[in-house]
Amino acid sequence: MSELRIYPDSGSERHQRFVDAAEIAAQLAEIGVRFERWTADKPLTPQAGQEEVIAAYRADIDRLMKDNGFRSVDVISVSPDHPDRKALRDKFLSEHVHTEFEVRFFVDGRGLFFLHIDDWVYAVLCEKGDLISVPSGVRHWFDLGEHPDVKAIRLFSEQSGWVAHYTNDDIAQRFPLLERFLAEREMGPV
Ligand SMILES: [Fe+2]
Incomplete structure (x- = not known):
């Protein structure tokens, strides 16, 4: 189940x-972030890569591209046994910005997004079927977890908009990563 937590930064x-x-969605709309529940029910093999995911969701991708003027699409697909899972995780774990607006549609698995806006950090646990946008220039980081299991269309x-510009702020270390976030959920509200 998707979840949003809003922390002081x-x-x-x-x-x-x-x-x-x-x-x-209402909380995120206030900070200019789009969050929607879509249907992600296309059959995919666990090892499905870029082409297979794009082909399965071609109609959704075409609509998003047309509505938002996107010209570039790719798929992040990381399974728990991915040989580069640690390097892939680390790459997204530090606060950074992009010069362009981005949309991600989670078609399988999950991931934890952190958006840092003014004095607040919005932690969004995105799961299969969730669509989220990251406005250009918004500081953010993303955790795949120790055992990544995600397929998301970006x-x-x-293409140059994908380049991460790191802020060199260690803020990410002050917030729970995916495993702790999930464990806290099982313990109930803190
Ligand atoms: Fe990013």
Whole structure:
């Protein structure tokens, strides 16, 4: 189940928590972030890569490209046994920005997005069927977890928009990563 937590950016454990998709969308809309529940029901093999995922979701991709003027699409597909899982995880784990607006559509698995806006950090656990946007220039990081299991379609206007510009802020270390985030959920609200 998708979940949003809003923390002060000082890294306190105190947070507001939302699990209802409409409430998550409403909270994120206030900061210019689009969040939608889509249907992700196309059959994919566990090892499905870029071509297979793009072919399965061609109609959704075409609509997103047309509506948003995207010209570039790729797929991040990481399975728990991916040989480069640690390097892939580390790459996304530090706060960075992109010069372009990005949309991600999770077609399988999950991942934890952190968006840093003003004095707040919005942690969004995205799961299969979730679509989320990251506006250009918004500081963010993303955790795949120790045992990554995700397939997400990423759309950008230009290929160069994918380049991460790191902020060199170690803020990500002050927030729970995927495993702890999930464990806290099982313990109930903090
Ligand atoms: Fe990013």
